[in-house]
Amino acid sequence: MPKPIRLNAFEMNCVAHQSPGLWRHPRDRSRDYKKLDYWIDLSKTLERGLFDGLFLADVLGVYDVFGGNAEAALRHGTQTPVNDPLLLVPAMATATSHLGFGVTVNLSYEPPYAFARRMSTLDHLTGGRIGWNIVTGYLDSAAQGAGKPKQTAHDDRYAIAEDYMTAVYKLWEESWADDAVVADARAGVFTDPSRVRRIRHDGPHFRIDALHLSEPSPQRTPVLYQAGTSPAGRDFAARHAECIFMSGPSRKVIAPRVAAIREAAARLGRDPSGILMFTLLTVIVAPTDAEAQAKLAEYRRYADPEGALTLMSGWTGIDFSKLDPDAIVQHVENEAGRSALENITRADPDRTWTVREVAEHVSIGGIGPVIVGSPATVADELEAWVDETGIDGFNLAFAVRPETFRDVVDFLVPELQRRGRYKTAYRKGTLREKLFGGSARLPPDHTGANYRQVWQAIEAV
Ligand SMILES: Cc1cc2nc3c(=O)[nH]c(=O)nc-3n(C[C@H](O)[C@H](O)[C@H](O)COP(=O)(O)O)c2cc1C
Structure with missing residues (x-):
């Protein structure tokens, strides 16, 4: 049985x-990002295509590295303006039954403390379909919005994230026993106080x-995603x-x-095949190869190379406006994300990239x-x-929204199903159960699972 492909x-x-x-393409609905009906329609389309999840990216700052200010980001609309991702979820959860978020x-x-409650709330409201993409940021502009002159140094961000994770695991896993809420109307007891613990975390x-303010949600800890x-970043992810x-x-x-x-996960005692990996990819699919190529050519007419370099500048911390379009991009070390630059400088020793090529590709x-291509291609x-890579699936970006996703659902999914490489129904249960089988809660070999042992220890006394 070949490994199934996840989307x-x-x-x-x-x-x-x-x-x-x-966004300028006549069929593109990007301008509707402020309207719930866009998100509701999208979530239904994705569920029709049995997508595992809708992954919502976010930044808390503007892409102001290109040109040294926010002008390009504002003019090209590159991830600015950007609204809060979490607030979209309840509406989409109501419109769907299985899609993860x-x-x-x-x-x-x-x-x-406050974040842990927001995620518990979403886990309750979605019936356990919530995941968290843990990020530490890469934009100085986000730090400045929070009153800091610049972002914390790259590796220090991951050290802080370690402490953060300990704190939220304690809140999600350790504060409330599963049976704390008794809702005993006759006795007049909603929560048994002996089954709720105060969390004392004194980290660096x-x-x-x-106390954690929410009662245990279906998954307690949301499904944890990471992208470093x-x-x-790799150690943290492992x-x-x-x-x-x-x-x-x-x-x-x-x-x-x-x-x-x-390998890093195995060294830490985790089942390495139990970690699902998704790589970014865009699919332009149509009934025939020729139609798909024509669609791409049509999309390309609307592509915006300066907008692409504005994004790239934000991801890498390098001001691409200062570089000659025909210059080969060189590696430098800075405090922005590291892998974005590695991709075009060092990750493939046989390939160099000029600024112009980066702009066109991105x-x-x-x-x-x-x-x-066609569904078969x-x-x-x-x-x-x-x-060839050992990944489990794809994080599909869109070119034209939501057309790209609709095409995948209508053309590609049936082809993958015919090949036995794509599910034909969702599994039952929470997002974690759908993705991994097993339990709604963190698996026993996960570091966060250690925190629930506190209740087992209390019960054993
Ligand atoms: C597919 C993908 C999606 C990402 N989404 C976000 C995001 O929404 N917000 C964010 O701040 N960082 C995002 N990142 C950046 C990562 O969290 C991380 O900062 C980046 O990969 C650099 O990490 P590294 O320096 O450890 O390689 C994303 C990265 C990837 C590869």
Whole structure:
């Protein structure tokens, strides 16, 4: 039985996510990002296509590295304006029954106590379909919005994230026993106080002396997603992530990252095949190869190379406006994300990139590849990606919204199903059960599961 292929949709509560300029396409609905009916329609389409999840990216700052100010980001609409991703979820959860929601929340700017309650609330409201993409940010502009002169140094962000994770695991896993809520109307007891513990966390960066405010939600800890592939990011992912997002332009770039994270997880005593990895990719599919190529050519007319370099500047911390379009991009080390630059400088020793090539490539689907063709052509490519890199599936970006996702659902999904590489029904249960089988709660080999042992210890006395 070949390994099944999993699909996530990669979206953002903004206009130009990974394909700057395409908002101008006459069939594109990006301008409706402020309307719930766009999100509700999208979630229904994705559920019709049995997508595992809708992944909502987020940033808390503007892409002001290109040109040294926010002008380009504002003019091109590159992930600015951007609204809060979490607030979209309840409406979409009402319109669907199975689709998971992976929401991005940057832990650098929000204390763990209030954040843990927001996620518990969403886990309750979605019936256990919530996931958290753990990010620490890469934009100085986000730090400035939070009153800091610039973002914390790259590896220090991951050290702070470690402490944050300990704090939220304690709140989600350790504060309330499963049977704390008795709702005994006759006795007049809603919660048994002996079954709720005060969390005392005194870490290097965060302190908590409080009860978690929410009763246990279906999954307690949301499904944990992470997307760092630098050495520090990889260690963090190996410890905490249940699903990992990556992005790179080719299989050659992605395959060693997949292997490195699985090795790191195994060293930590986790089942390496139990971590699901998704790589960024854009699919342009139509009934025939020729129609798909024509569609891509038509999309390209709306692509916006300067918008692409505005994104790239934000991801890498390098001001691409200062570089000659025909210059080869060189590696530098800074405090922004590390893998975004690695992708085009060091990850493939046989490939160099000029600024112009980066601008053209990134303008549709970001740094991920664009796979174009008939359902059979695209399915062949996706199978090759999975078989050659060891990834589990794809984080699909859109070119034209929601057309790209509708095409995948209508053309590609049936082809993958015919090949026995795509599910024909959702599994029952929470997002964690759908993704991994097993329990709604963190698996026993996950570091966060250690925190629930406190109740087992109390019960054993
Ligand atoms: C597919 C993908 C999606 C990401 N989404 C977000 C996001 O929504 N918000 C964010 O701040 N960072 C996002 N990141 C950035 C990562 O969280 C991380 O900062 C980046 O990959 C660099 O990590 P590294 O320096 O450890 O490689 C994303 C990265 C990838 C590969």
